[in-house]
Amino acid sequence: MKIMMATMGLDIGGAETHIVELAKELKHRGHDVLIVSNGGVYVREVEAAGIRHCQAPLNQRSVASMSRARRILRQVIDRERPDIVHAHARIPAFLCGQLRRRNKFAFVTSCHGVYQVSGALKLLSNWGEHSLAVSEDIRDYLMKQYNIPESRITLTINGIDTDKFSPEVSGGEVRAELGLGDDPVVAHVSRLDQASSYTARQLIELAPQLCGQVPGLRILMIGGGDVYSELAARARQVNETLGRDCLILTGPRTDVNRLVAVCDLFVGVSRAALEAMAAGKPAVLSGAQGHTGLFTPELLEKAVDTNFCCRTDPVSTGDQLFAEISAALALPAERRKELGDYGRQVVMERYSVSRMAEDCLSVYTAVRRKKYQVVMSGYYGFGNAGDDAILDSIQQAVRAASDDVSVTVLSNDPELTRRQYGLDAIPRFRMLRVLRALRRGDVLLSGGGSLLQDTTSTRSLLYYLSVIRCAQLLRKPVMLYANGIGPVRKPANRRRVKRVVERAALVTLRDHASALELERMGITRPAQVTADPVFHLEPAGESRSLELLQTSGLPQGRPFTAVSVRDWQKVDGFFAQLARLCDHLRRVHGLEVLFLLMQPGRDRQATAQVRARMEEPSYVLDASVTPRELMGVLGQARLCLAMRLHTLIFAARMAVPAMGLVYDPKVASYLKELDLPAAGDVETFDGDEAIRRADELMANYDNVLARLREKSAQLTQAAGENERLLLELLEGTK
DSSP states (O other), rough: OOEEEEEEEESHHHHHHHHHHHHHHHHHOOOOEEEEESSTTTHHHHHHHTOOEEEEOOTTHHHHHHHHHHHHHHHHHHHHHEEEEEEHHHHHHHHHHHHHHHHEEEEEEEEEEEOOOOOOOOOOTOOOOOEESHHHHHHHHHHHHHHHGGEEEEEOOBBBOTTTSSTTSOOOHHHHHHTTTOEEEEEOOOOTTTTTHHHHHHHHHHHHHHHHHHHTTTEEEEEOOHHHHHHHHHHHHHHHTTTTTTEEESSSSSSSSHHTTTTTTEEHHHHHHHHHHHHHHEEEETTEEEEEOOGGGGGGGHHHHTTSSOOTTTOOOHHHHHHHHHHHHSSSSHHHHHHHHHHHHHHHOOHHHHHHHHHHHHHHHHHHOSEEEEEEEOSSSSSSHHHHHHHHHHHHHHHHHTEEEEEEEEESSSHHHHHHHHEEEEEEOOOHHHHHHHHOSSEEEEEESSOOOOOHHHHHHHHHHHHHHHHHHTOOOOOEEOOOOOOSHHHHHHHHHHHHTTTEEEESSHHHHHHHHHHHOOSSSSOOOOOOOOOOOOOHHHHHHHHHHHHTOOOOTTOEEEEOOOOOOOOHHHHHHHHHHHHHHHHHHHEEEEOOSHHHHHHHHHHHHHHHOSOOOOOOEEEEOHHHHHHHHHHOOOOOEESSSHHHHHHTTOOOOOOEESSSSSHHHHHHHOOOEEEEGGGGOHHHHHHHHHHHHHHHHHHHHHHHHHHHHHHHHHHHHHHHHHHHHTTTTO
């Protein structure tokens, strides 16, 4: 890939070192890497590694500087056409985010710390399509302050080059250069800016006490920044008072590994602390955001959680830091070596440059603009388990079939869709955004589900037909994906469906009844009967399914029937008759009764009405569950009574014999497709007849189960044709 990184600068600092090491590792793996920044001491190092650098004033908030930086970034992006733009600070991310509206590149950001959040600064924040956070608390900060869903954040690390920072690196030359002799050395590495110089100031003021405690002690401070001159002047005053050079400020250096090699104890935080630990040095974790103390195995999880920045602890007092350093230097040499060895082991196991690069590459692969762009239109984002299962199964199957397809979903709740499935989603009723998505896309995928019907309403039908027609007017191929067609009752609506379907590039249907409905409309174009996409969906594991069953209160180990009902008009007497059937199944066949809510907002009241009329006890799974989890729970049942179509399909997918409660012709047609019995029509439901049919099914249970297993396997295979045909259609667009 061609990767462009944008950051404020390349002077000494933890984030800057992170970028340098990441860029070098990506270059080593064969990627073409370019860095845009204000420059700094690391430019020579990255250019020596074959990484190009372009200078832009990305470190200043002034309007003039940001305008100039934006112009340079635009020129670089136009010239280089990178596959990935990766911004590492707020100003670069803001400017790259603006340019993305024009250039449509894949855009990733990294967050290296928590920042002040205000109205103005929030406006300067753009976290891209996906963010990398270098610690758990930074991930939580992004979620809380910027409402970024967890699915769009990847936890990564500050990768350390453990060959560069190693106990094998000699400090002899540096000791000679700085005149250190054999004196004990405490080292501190940080960017000496106003916000990050807290510990450096403390060390300068503590120098007289520390030198009195440890004869001959030297305090080596590495780094440059806005307050370097001020701190250097104060250090000279302290040295004059002591009558010797206790404090040594080196300014910015790129050979930090050689400088750290001379120390007996490191004091600092973040990446600098990890580098010192990689070099086998014991470390006192103390910085501008907090003080955790001498790093030991007991502090591992706390340190990892804040990326060794101590943000969960208060900052140190002078007395506290003095006591911590004095105690650490007083430890026997063997104990200090033991702590140093442990620190290096932690870095080797958790903070390798290789793992850091893998984290980034996985994100790059996920957001990189794919060869094919698919727009999905359906009943998505309404909290309906059946339609959510269709969405999940389609995106799962498309991803399994090809890494080169990206999906944008037209959703009623885009944020929910993004969070649950990690898919790009836009509001389904914001037609300008829908048109933009269709224009950028290669194919409109309409479905699955029963979208082309007017039982729900003509308005619903017109919405789906309008989306299809817009795509056709934009000359985009349309695939009706595993659709259930009808019923379409009004003559005008039948004519509308006919016009749109005849112009579709590809039509697949989930059942033969849908094919017959198209024939009755006079549609002669070919359509292939495949199967509902849900037959490709993988259920949740058995342990999770049993855990959910336990939360419902269902007695453990008892066989049960899963029941799914929904709100519907014209159901006088139905609930009471269904309650009789449920009671019969428990009394005669020993099946506990568990109600499942496929769309809780619409199923909860109907479920309550049936339960209220039952004489036997019953249970309900009323928890926030995914379609995969519902499918897993249903797979534990012995029998299913389903009013909702996708409960029947879930049961068939899991090879659980079922009886349908017919409220819509689509339920009757799919029961026929699956060779399963109907308990009856909800508008004319006969409890006695339903009980007779249930007894017949249970008496013939093994044969029904064998036929269903065979049919389920056939439909699972047929569902795979949907993806194959879609890929053929996509290949024809290029």
